[in-house]
Amino acid sequence: xxxIDQPTEMTATEGAIxxxxxxxxxxxxxxxxxYQQHAGEAPTFLSYNVLDGLEEKGRFSSFLSRSxxxxxxxLKELQMKDSASYLCAAMDSNYQLIWGAGTKLIIKP
Amino acid sequence: DAGITQSPRYKITETGRQVTLMCHQTWSHSYMxxxxxxxxxxxxxIYYSAAADITDKGEVPDGYVVSRxxxxxxxxxxxxxxxxxxxxxxCASSELRQGGGSPLHFGNGTRLTxx
Numbered sequence: 758x759x760x761i762d763q764p765t766e767m768t769a770t771e772g773a774i775x776x777x778x779x780x781x782x783x784x785x786x787x788x789x790x791x792y793q794q795h796a797g798e799a800p801t802f803l804s805y806n807v808l809d810g811l812e813e814k815g816r817f818s819s820f821l822s823r824s825x826x827x828x829x830x831x832l833k834e835l836q837m838k839d840s841a842s843y844l845c846a847a848m849d850s851n852y853q854l855i856w857g858a859g860t861k862l863i864i865k866p
Numbered sequence: 867d868a869g870i871t872q873s874p875r876y877k878i879t880e881t882g883r884q885v886t887l888m889c890h891q892t893w894s895h896s897y898m899x900x901x902x903x904x905x906x907x908x909x910x911x912i913y914y915s916a917a918a919d920i921t922d923k924g925e926v927p928d929g930y931v932v933s934r935x936x937x938x939x940x941x942x943x944x945x946x947x948x949x950x951x952x953x954x955x956x957c958a959s960s961e962l963r964q965g966g967g968s969p970l971h972f973g974n975g976t977r978l979t980x981x
């Protein structure tokens with residue numbers, strides 16, 4: 758079956774760095790997305806990876822290893838506004854998105 | 867303003883009633899989607915549409931009906947609401963069916979409670 762695993766909750770300190778991991782098993786692979794979702798709000802797009810390696814966008818970076826079925830989202834210089842859930846979603850060979858349950862990130866001062 | 871809007875934001879209904887959730891987008895995106903989001907689950911696809919008059923089932927379509935007579939509108943109807951349909955419903959659109967990394971743009975969601 759198809760599956761996405763990511764930690765349920767993580768806690769980090771303001772100004773620090775945090776890495777949120779995601780492992781996936783899909784029938785075929787057409788890329789991996791990360792979305793941010795603040796409580797009570799809609800998910801918003803953060804990043805897309807389809808090739809192995811690191812994609813950097815300001816304080817946020819996303820990494821993909823296709824051979825390991827693994828991705829991570831790296832958040833640097835954490836700010837209180839980064840407190841949110843982070844959703845990992847892998848696209849299978851039929852362009853269907855398989856979603857993880859999300860990682861709730863709590864930032865402490 | 868360009869975007870994707872859902873209505874209502876909150877809805878309480880009784881078991882057995884018919885409920886319609888509205889979704890409207892101004893980008894002229896071809897693809898539109900309906901998801902439900904429940905605690906402990908990832909987003910689950912209910913229905914999607916590739917264009918006007920073309921719809922297809924997603925992972926959890928039972929008890930739901932959709933239509934798409936115009937590109938910009940994609941209403942979701944619960945024909946006879948059940949308590950298990952209490953959830954947050956998100957409508958989304960994308961330019962492509964996410965090939966090449968075309969992201970989903972989500973509406974603000976409808977929080978539906980079935981009593």
